[in-house]
């Protein structure tokens with residue numbers, strides 16, 4: 147499923163009408179009917195529904211929704227919030243169909259009158275503004291949105307909650323706080339941004355009859371369950387341990403032995419054939435006690451942290467993951483540089499590895515084999531030299547620019563993880579929950595990603611599937627045995643079995 151900007155959505159609309167011969171009024175009918183269908187699943191016919199209608203095509207959808215629900219016997223009142231002359235084009239055509247069907251329309255003359263009605267409503271359908279919103283909400287929408295937000299009614303937004311921008315980059319706005327949003331045709335970018343996503347509530351996308359073959363393909367899409375099921379690695383009955391990849395994991399330190407142990411264990415639980423750990427000797431007993439299946443290589447250390455160069459032939463491995471629990475000692479930086487310059491295999495860099503890498507980012511451009519960076523927003527902001535709020539205001543654009551200019555795969559982690567390929571293609575993986583907001587989940591993810599990179603033809607698919615398994619495991623576990631509060635990274639590793647059995651079929 148594609149993720150669109152407002153411009154891409156308008157472009158789809160235009161192409162459907164101008165090049166594929168669709169009729170704008172038909173698209174609006176389809177949109178309104180599809181939304182009404184979702185409303186019917188959630189609302190009883192004895193509940194009092196108010197539909198709030200604005201001036202543009204979002205308001206046009208509102209007329210269709212109100213008419214469709216009234217046709218089916220629902221208790222609906224439609225309120226037009228703008229003067230008659232503001233309603234034009236397809237929206238006007240649907241207003242006329244609404245009135246032609248004999249239904250009543252209330253006009254906003256005095257807001258307190260509407261507010262009294264809103265106090266009585268069980269359900270409010272927000273068809274005030276959609277993707278056409280520009281700037282801060284003007285009167286009366288600013289007052290109406292503020293009032294609706296504090297009512298008890300169940301709030302359903304059409305396409306996008308009023309006031310919320312469709313695109314990234316706008317951080318100051320007043321938005322309607324929806325319980326549920328019925329999104330038209332494709333999710334907008336703001337569904338996945340941390341400052342806008344909460345306004346959507348639960349959301350679903352409805353299909354409205356746009357002709358897919360005639361539409362431009364946006365460079366952002368959403369990773370979905372069916373894609374994971376089709377592309378997760380399958381075990382060959384005649385395989386041996388070498389078939390599934392020999393991974394080298396570099397990291398850990400005397401005071402942080404847990405991270406690398408979590409990564410190594412997650413890699414083996416995710417199908418890797420062999421996991422070899424390069425950690426300081428002082429950390430190794432602790433690491434091996436958590437993952438006896440892993441082997442070790444000798445590594446020099448100073449003050450319990452990796453130091454100097456590793457005496458390892460990187461060509462003996464199929465991929466490397468670097469940085470988990472490594473610590474930030476200057477002495478460890480040399481290893482990061484060595485791996486980046488000498489390892490002719492895919493390399494994943496996480497955590498403290500990213501901190502060291504920041505000092506010599508130019509090395510990325512010289513690598514012949516894939517490099518994967520897996521920062522959380524704090525680490526990404528550090529790589530870019532900006533603040534976290536600056537990053538989160540435009541994570542798609544910032545991430546794309548960085549991945550393209552440095553030639554890397556970027557896994558920008560968060561509630562919605564944005565995976566960018568070096569060609570700028572972006573996939574959002576949005577599974578998981580706040581059970582993952584705990585130290586160690588990132589280390590588990592690194593191990594899963596390492597394993598999948600070694601077992602997949604496509605790096606992008608491996609990264610999407612790795613994030614999918616990580617998030618889905620958290621969902622499965624918190625739906626059964628655990629809660630989001632008590633879930634540990636170690637539980638996540640053991641829970642991977644359940645995800646593989648569910649999705650890798």
Ligand SMILES: NC(=O)C1=CN([C@@H]2O[C@H](COP(=O)(O)OP(=O)(O)OC[C@H]3O[C@@H](n4cnc5c(N)ncnc54)[C@H](OP(=O)(O)O)[C@@H]3O)[C@@H](O)[C@H]2O)[C@@H](O)CC1
Nearest residue numbers: 159177201202203204275276277278279280282283284305
């Ligand atoms: N394929 C498709 O794309 C389909 C799209 N469809 C639907 O169309 C929607 C997009 O419709 P759209 O383009 O008419 O924009 P929309 O969001 O209704 O707003 C425009 C109005 O808002 C007003 N306005 C703007 N900013 C404002 C502010 N700050 N404060 C106050 N007012 C403000 C602006 O007023 P003006 O500035 O002109 O006074 C103008 O009148 C889309 O979300 C979906 O629901 C479906 O029907 C089916 C097919």
Ligand SMILES: Nc1ncnc2c1ncn2[C@@H]1O[C@H](COP(=O)(O)OP(=O)(O)O)[C@@H](O)[C@H]1O
Nearest residue numbers: 522560561578579580582583585586587588589
């Ligand atoms: N609220 C959340 N919802 C979904 N996923 C989350 C949430 N919080 C964190 N995650 C996921 O958990 C992981 C945390 O990684 P990271 O911050 O590197 O953790 P750590 O370094 O502590 O192990 C990422 O994959 C992130 O996407």
Ligand SMILES: [K+]
Nearest residue numbers: 272275306308
């Ligand atoms: K809306």
